[in-house]
Amino acid sequence: MRLDASALPVRLAGPSLPTPRRAWRRARILVGSxxxxxxxxxxxxxxxxxxxxxWVAPADPxxxxxxxxxxxxxxxxxxxxxxxxxxxxxxxxxLSRVVHGAKTSVLIGLxxxxxxxxxxxxxxxxxxxxxxxxxxxxxxLADMQFAFPFILLxxxxxxxxxxxxxxxxxxxxxxxxxxxxxVVRAETLAIREKSFVDAARALGVPLASIVWRHxxxxxxxxxxxxxxxxVAGAILTEAGLSFLGLGVPLSIPSWGGMLAEGRQFVDTRYxxxxxxxxxxxxxxxxxxxxxxxxxxxxxPYLQTRHTRTSMDRL
Amino acid sequence: MTRSExxxxxxxxxxGLAGALALFAVLTLTGRDAPAQQRPVVVVxxxxxxxxxxxxxxxxxxxxxxxxxxxxxxxxxxxTLQLEGNLAESWRLVNDTTWQxxxxxxxxxxxxxxFDASAVKFSIERMLNPQQAAPGRTSIATxxxxxxxxxxxxxxxTKTPFPLLPVRxxxxxxxxxxxxxxxxxxxxxxxxxxxxxxxxxxxxxxEWVKDERLVLEANKDYHRGAPAIDRLVFRPxxxxxxxxxxxxxxxxxxxxxxxxxxxxxxxxSGVAKIEVSTLGGFIIMMKITNYLMPGPWQDARVxxxxxxxxxxxxxxxxxxEGYGQVLGVPLEKxxxxxxxxxxxxxxDPERAKALLREAGHPNGFEMTMHVPNxxxxxxxxxxxxxAQMLGKVxxxxxxxxxxxxxxxxxxxxxxxxPVYMTAWGGAGIFDGDLLVNSLHSKSALAIHKNxxxxxxxxDAQGSNDPEKRKALYWKAQEMIYEDAPIIKAYxxxxxxxxxxxxxxxxWIDNMLFLYDAKLK
Numbered sequence: 001m002r003l004d005a006s007a008l009p010v011r012l013a014g015p016s017l018p019t020p021r022r023a024w025r026r027a028r029i030l031v032g033s034x035x036x037x038x039x040x041x042x043x044x045x046x047x048x049x050x051x052x053x054x055w056v057a058p059a060d061p062x063x064x065x066x067x068x069x070x071x072x073x074x075x076x077x078x079x080x081x082x083x084x085x086x087x088x089x090x091x092x093x094x095l096s097r098v099v100h101g102a103k104t105s106v107l108i109g110l111x112x113x114x115x116x117x118x119x120x121x122x123x124x125x126x127x128x129x130x131x132x133x134x135x136x137x138x139x140x141l142a143d144m145q146f147a148f149p150f151i152l153l154x155x156x157x158x159x160x161x162x163x164x165x166x167x168x169x170x171x172x173x174x175x176x177x178x179x180x181x182x183v184v185r186a187e188t189l190a191i192r193e194k195s196f197v198d199a200a201r202a203l204g205v206p207l208a209s210i211v212w213r214h215x216x217x218x219x220x221x222x223x224x225x226x227x228x229x230x231v232a233g234a235i236l237t238e239a240g241l242s243f244l245g246l247g248v249p250l251s252i253p254s255w256g257g258m259l260a261e262g263r264q265f266v267d268t269r270y271x272x273x274x275x276x277x278x279x280x281x282x283x284x285x286x287x288x289x290x291x292x293x294x295x296x297x298x299x300p301y302l303q304t305r306h307t308r309t310s311m312d313r314l
Numbered sequence: 315m316t317r318s319e320x321x322x323x324x325x326x327x328x329x330g331l332a333g334a335l336a337l338f339a340v341l342t343l344t345g346r347d348a349p350a351q352q353r354p355v356v357v358v359x360x361x362x363x364x365x366x367x368x369x370x371x372x373x374x375x376x377x378x379x380x381x382x383x384x385x386x387x388x389x390x391x392x393x394t395l396q397l398e399g400n401l402a403e404s405w406r407l408v409n410d411t412t413w414q415x416x417x418x419x420x421x422x423x424x425x426x427x428x429f430d431a432s433a434v435k436f437s438i439e440r441m442l443n444p445q446q447a448a449p450g451r452t453s454i455a456t457x458x459x460x461x462x463x464x465x466x467x468x469x470x471x472t473k474t475p476f477p478l479l480p481v482r483x484x485x486x487x488x489x490x491x492x493x494x495x496x497x498x499x500x501x502x503x504x505x506x507x508x509x510x511x512x513x514x515x516x517x518x519x520x521e522w523v524k525d526e527r528l529v530l531e532a533n534k535d536y537h538r539g540a541p542a543i544d545r546l547v548f549r550p551x552x553x554x555x556x557x558x559x560x561x562x563x564x565x566x567x568x569x570x571x572x573x574x575x576x577x578x579x580x581x582x583s584g585v586a587k588i589e590v591s592t593l594g595g596f597i598i599m600m601k602i603t604n605y606l607m608p609g610p611w612q613d614a615r616v617x618x619x620x621x622x623x624x625x626x627x628x629x630x631x632x633x634x635e636g637y638g639q640v641l642g643v644p645l646e647k648x649x650x651x652x653x654x655x656x657x658x659x660x661x662d663p664e665r666a667k668a669l670l671r672e673a674g675h676p677n678g679f680e681m682t683m684h685v686p687n688x689x690x691x692x693x694x695x696x697x698x699x700x701a702q703m704l705g706k707v708x709x710x711x712x713x714x715x716x717x718x719x720x721x722x723x724x725x726x727x728x729x730x731x732p733v734y735m736t737a738w739g740g741a742g743i744f745d746g747d748l749l750v751n752s753l754h755s756k757s758a759l760a761i762h763k764n765x766x767x768x769x770x771x772x773d774a775q776g777s778n779d780p781e782k783r784k785a786l787y788w789k790a791q792e793m794i795y796e797d798a799p800i801i802k803a804y805x806x807x808x809x810x811x812x813x814x815x816x817x818x819x820x821w822i823d824n825m826l827f828l829y830d831a832k833l834k
Contacts, residue, residue, distance in 0.1 A: 062702075064699060066629065066632040067628070069632055069633075089633070089692075090698055091632075249712070250694070250698065251712065251713070264554065266555075267579070268576065268578070269575070
């Protein structure tokens with residue numbers, strides 16, 4: 001089963017470690033994809049809004065103007081300021097709130113994925129490398145987590161700990177680790193049987209180093225793809241929680257919260273719910289487009305196909 | 315495996331389908347054969363009653379149908395707002411602790427049981443019995459016992475003077491005595507009565523399909539004459555916009571609590587109209603604690619500053635779209651004992667800042683304001699607007715929204731501190747006694763303590779002398795003004811959507827009484 005170390009080639013570089021040539025090819029596939037380009041543009045705009053909302057937004061998102069409430073999009077409020085996307089039930093500028101809402105979404109989306117990714121990767125590596133009881137314990141825990149209804153968990157945790165940004169990141173993060181754990185474990189199981197890992201082990205490389213130098217880089221491709229879609233999922237989850245009133249406090253604009261507030265006016269003042277909803281939709285679509293392209297670029301099988309078609313054309 | 319299971323699933327039962335079709339055909343045919351049959355009037359409610367036993371709820375959704383099924387000894391005159399006889403023809407104070415009621419002759423319960431002094435004695439004593447655990451019991455706990463003088467005369471004896479007794483014998487959604495048939499209750503038991511009530515009211519109970527409909531029909535023997543409407547159906551629809559949609563699509567005839575932003579849509583629809591009742595609605599106030607949580611709010615000057623900082627008129631004009639009025643002291647001006655000399659704090663941010671400086675908070679402070687999630691009209695928006703105005707004078711107010719159940723729980727434990735939104739009223743009391751419920755430190759809603767005020771309110775409760783009570787309530791309102799335990803109270807109007815075929819005018823919230831309703 002295990003290979004004899006003497007039978008191995010002398011160079012022990014992981015065969016899947018990205019060489020400059022391969023990286024270049026991947027980048028070409030990525031840039032060549034129309035979806036990736038659209039996704040990247042959308043995400044650049046969202047990132048700009050999220051990093052410097054005060055610069056992008058025309059007004060303070062929480063500044064009320066009771067006399068100018070329900071101003072239609074592209075018209076002026078009573079005091080003459082132009083409300084590009086209209087104002088809400090308290091006369092707050094919806095464009096500014098959507099821009100600031102991007103910050104909430106991106107912050108929670110990325111942080112939750114970091115939490116989930118770190119936890120899931122760690123547990124997945126342990127399960128995959130250690131196997132046996134560890135593997136069983138961790139994977140059954142993941143199964144339990146998958147079976148447990150998320151909203152119930154969220155209501156309980158938020159109800160006990162209170163609704164704030166940190167707790168929402170924790171809830172969304174800690175309830176999504178299993179997807180990462182499963183992917184990482186599956187990849188690890190395959191990689192740990194590879195000859196270069198055996199070789200490293202035979203040469204006496206410590207386990208931690210093997211994991212860090214040889215296994216982790218090889219699961220990173222799948223991890224990046226899962227994490228990309230994970231961000232989209234986390235943003236939607238945050239919006240869902242805010243919509244249910246379990247999300248961020250009212251003083252922080254969030255797309256889900258805006259949707260919830262706008263819902264009761266949806267048949268008379270459509271713009272309250274339309275714009276945050278559209279922002280949510282476009283952002284998630286952008287992430288998904290980029291995620292699809294990333295998956296194509298990082299998938300070795302798809303990659304060969306791409307190469308082959310270009311060769312055929314030649 | 316799963317696939318074969320799916321394919322083995324049975325097709326929809328044929329006989330059932332055919333039966334449904336046949337039933338449908340029969341229904342449509344009979345419908346055509348009987349054109350004289352009136353289409354029932356459908357009342358849409360925000361939720362369903364848990365029980366229809368008048369004594370066992372403090373719930374608007376249960377009171378609305380119960381108000382049609384049951385009757386009370388007295389009732390309020392629609393025009394004068396004074397009490398008048400109903401099941402009792404007259405009443406008088408015999409001595410300081412004895413009220414005598416002369417009953418109407420010849421009234422019968424829906425099941426044929428006669429209405430007499432024993433029914434009155436049974437009803438009052440049932441509600442008074444601690445074992446019954448009626449939620450409104452405390453409102454009548456001053457009653458000691460009921461004595462039957464003759465079949466049409468009862469004496470109600472109270473432990474101490476109880477000036478509010480006649481009010482408790484008139485309709486109100488909590489703490490009032492509805493008259494129940496003693497023999498029927500004994501026969502079906504409390505559980506049976508809760509789902510199949512019998513009263514003396516203008517409509518009789520027909521059927522109750524949980525979560526779907528509650529059907530009542532006209533009581534042709536009603537003591538004021540048969541009502542004009544044959545059948546009433548109460549339907550629960552929790553979602554506000556769906557209720558309005560039901561009205562506009564012709565599925566409902568009467569919808570209460572229409573949100574202000576939907577008013578225009580209803581008016582423009584051409585199938586329904588809007589009626590507004592400004593009297594007797596919820597009196598909503600933000601309470602500020604002075605002893606349960608340390609902080610700047612313990613200083614009366616700070617509480618006054620908070621009042622000066624808030625432009626309630628603008629909030630009502632905009633957030634409530636004008637469907638409300640500022641009261642200040644939580645008492646309607648129609649109420650007995652209302653003090654017209656008190657003008658509550660106006661909107662004056664400069665004065666607010668000066669008061670804050672004087673109290674030693676020139677840079678303001680932080681404060682949490684609790685608000686329920688959609689219990690009152692646009693409640694969250696009202697408090698958010700308040701928070702913004704407080705910010706302008708340096709008070710950094712944080713708005714915390716509580717889910718209904720959590721909010722109620724915390725409210726009972728007096729944990730909504732230092733400021734929270736609550737409401738009282740809407741019970742048709744129209745008496746200074748309302749101040750006890752909202753501001754006596756022992757009341758369930760209170761987070762503020764003022765012993766001198768407590769004493770005055772207790773004195774007023776223990777006297778039958780109207781002049782003395784009035785003087786005490788006037789004094790109480792002066793003290794409330796000086797102490798500022800609340801942020802400007804306001805009263806929300808009640809907005810009803812009524813289909814064009816229904817002829818009915820609302821007058822007091824929580825008193826949806828459809829006896830005088832007609833179809834056009």
